[in-house]
Structure formats: C-alpha cells, structure tokens
Amino acid sequence: MVVDMSVQMEIVCVGNELLIGKTLNTNAQWLAKRATSLGIAVKRITVVGDDVEEIANALREAIQRKPRFIITTGGLGPTFDDKTLEGIANALNRKLELNNKALQMIKEKYEVYVKAGRIGSAELTPHRVKMAKLPEGAEPLPNFVGTAPGVQIKVGNTDIIALPGVPSEMEAIFDSSVAGMLKKEAGNIMFFEANLYADNIVESTLAPLIDIAMHDNPYVYIKSHPRGEEKKPHIEIHLSTTAKDSKTAKDRLGKVMIQLSELIKEKGGKVKTFKSL
C-alpha cells in the first residue's frame, strides 16, 4: 500500500451502534489518520458487536496476523454490554483480575465527581469496580477526560491497546499514552500527501495516465476518487508517499503533479491543485 511504512496496526471497533448504523465510525477514521501521520501502516479495521465471542474472535484473528499494534475502541464502561476486556481476556486465555492501579484511578475520579457535586457517593459499586477488572498482565492507561482507564496488554511482539468509545476520551488517552509509543516504533518515517483535481475527464480515461505516472514514480501512490455528479465529472486525485524528510517527499509529489497535469491536459482535461500537506 504505502511504500515504506513497515510498522503495522489493526483497529478493532466494538459496538452494536456501529453495526446498526446508528453511529458513524468517526473513531476509526480519527485513529487511522493519526496513526498514518505518525508513520504507522493501518492494515485492517474490524467492527464487531457487544458480544464476548465476537470480540474474542476478532482479536484472535488480528493477533494471528502479528501487527505491531492492535487498538480497540469501545466497550470499557460500567454497563452490562461493555465487554471488550472480557473479549480480549477470552482471546488471550487470560483471566480478568482486579487491577489495583486501575481501581485507584477510578476511585480518584469518583471522589472528584463527589467534590464537584455531580454524584452523591464515591462508593465503589460493582459496576464501577468492573472497569478495573483487566486481563492478567495488563496496564491501565490514565483517562483524563472520563472514568474508564485505557488498557495496554503485551502479547508476543504485539501491543493491544484498548480505548474507550467516547471520542473525547479515546482521543485524550491516545494523545497522552499511545501516540508516543507509535512514533517511537515508526521511527523517522513520515507520510505525505497532496491532492490534484481534474475536471472534464472521466475516470476510465484518467486510469491509463495514472498507470504511466505510477510507473515513472514508483515511490508515489496515486488514487483517483470520482467526486462529481454524473453530468459534471470531477475527480480528486490523491498522491501519497512516505519519506524520512519533507524535501524528498515534496520533490516526489511535485514531480508527479507536473507529469500527471500535463498528461491530463493532453487528454482535454482541466487540472486544479488544491492543497499539499
């Protein structure tokens, strides 16, 4: 897919709301974008429901593919259908055990809520303690926005990282505890992209031009996305490359943009450059 990114990641999103189409999976996009920008190749995204066996199967399958990271979203909260940790434990043949560090994090949260007058009691009810029952050998990751901690578990050379489904919590734990880990593994590889827009040309006429440009520029990946309506064709052309420095990347992308623009114009198309990251 993308030339140089060798550190692989999978994303497993848990939640019936995703399978009934109630919720748009913005978490998967956010994570995929952030991981890619950190130099990680996201190889697969899997969505399953709030079912221990379904979660365990998805995890088992992902682990067998040996990505460096598996990030899960959702299913860490206090309700009966928050089943991600049970699913992970099941996949790993480990037990869930009370993690004192996680329990302390949760306890402190509820004490803050009591002080703020949001709840009457910080009592550690069974539903609250549930969030501190982690697979054996797991480490909690602090959640500065909500209550349920994130969870990190090492299995062979894979780190499984379980994040909450609430976007603000998921993002906060990713930023504080996960992004650094990913960056460290990815090293100094960076992902660069740019867009061209072509009008007055249909995708099947553009296709052989992309073949030429990709052949001449093996380090740039070119993908066309038809965007317009049928009567007014409009194609977004996405160029991407990975490199250790932005000059190399910009030179590569610039060269392709010039070549492809010329080819499109020869076929009667119009070209607009939009933005370059």
Added chain:
Amino acid sequence: MVVDMSVQMEIVCVGNELLIGKTLNTNAQWLAKRATSLGIAVKRITVVGDDVEEIANALREAIQRKPRFIITTGGLGPTFDDKTLEGIANALNRKLELNNKALQMIKEKYEVYVKAGRIGSAELTPHRVKMAKLPEGAEPLPNFVGTAPGVQIKVGNTDIIALPGVPSEMEAIFDSSVAGMLKKEAGNIMFFEANLYADNIVESTLAPLIDIAMHDNPYVYIKSHPRGEEKKPHIEIHLSTTAKDSKTAKDRLGKVMIQLSELIKEKGGKVKTFKSL
C-alpha cells in the same frame, strides 16, 4: 445482539483511503442502517486496503462464517487499484472472465457519454473492459448512476454483492437490486428503536438501572451512550427491539421507557424523551 434477526450479513469495505483516515466510512454506516431497517443483522464490518491478497483473505474469512449476505464496497472501477473482483475471484478459486452482459451495460454508458459530449470516444479500452471482467458465474447489477456495474455471486448459501465505492452509485444499486433481496430473506421482521435522554446521572449509576429494565424486558436491548462533556453529563439511552408489527414493538419500547424513566428519577436524574421511530 438483537433478538429476532436471524438473517446475517457482513460488510467488507475496500479502499486505502479508509485505512489512512482520508475518507470517513459513510458507506458502511449507510448500508448497516438500511440492512438493519430491512430486518437483517449486520454481524461484522471489515475494512481492507486495495490489495488482492488482503481482499481475498477478508472474503475467505467472511465466507467461512456463513452469513446469508456479504456486501463489499469499493474497488470496481477502471484504475489499477480497483481490485475487489480480483480479490473475490481469488477467494473463490474462480477465474475472472469477460461477462458480456456487463460489457453491454458499460458500452451503453459510454455511448450515452459520447452523445452528451462528455467524452470523445466510446471505444472499449482495456481500462473500460476491465470493469466487465467478473468472477466466473457472477451476474452484473445495473448501475444507473455511474459506469461500473455491481456484481452478485452465489457461493453456497451466501450471496456476495459487490457495490462501487462512490456513495451515490453504491446507494442506487442497493436500492434497485439489493434491498428487495434482503427484505425477501428477512421476511416480516422489523427493527424498531427509540431514544431517551438522561441528565444529572453518571453512567455507572445508570448501569444497574439498565440491568433491571433489561431483566424485566428481555425483548428490548438497552444501550447507554455518554454524550455530554465531563462537567455536564448527558446520556443518550438507545432502546431497540425487533417485531413483526409496530404495535408490539411500540408497546415493548413504551413499557421500558416508563420503567427506566421512573428508575432514573428515583436516583435524582432527569429524563427527556426525544424521538421514537
């Protein structure tokens, strides 16, 4: 997950743009919502890149789980990285062969484009013919919006249906050729849902109340979604059920809404009903 929906479906979305977070997977949500509303249980959504082996693996795995339907999105177009049909053929150990019905559909499209002055020639170039190379035994599904036909392939008791990635084309083929198939299989089972909103209560306090309501109402699934910011908790409570008629469903959902509202108020929470479908 949902009580009565026994006809199962999986969705496999193909596209690097989804794995780099460039594109939000609105296709998966649209399909999941439509399938659910037709009485079909979506069990899994898988996203893979534009890679024959990755696509074939995802298809092979999905087929082994024996859902009644597998719908794929993306990768049917004329460019080098439109690889879904090759991936499906690979998974099924079938060859790609020129399908004359598909070729005719494509030919007619380009003739229309020529008449409309959009392209100079309707010549069936290799990139255009590529869209008519389907796995052996496949049937093309007409695409009234774009060029690449959808594709239907039967494998045992599973129908694989490949749809384009452009949302307007995907939706049009679904509506004209797929929705009826799904409805026929699902029979007269329908999915119903309603929302409650609770303020002034945290999720861990709500959790045991949901347990009570679910215990007393085994045909209703209740799921809480924290929506507010930390300082202003706001929880959306989603109730769903499946039934053969709307009266049964509304009675069930209404009963739970009353019971749950009472329980929440007893704990000092505030309740708002929002909408009921």
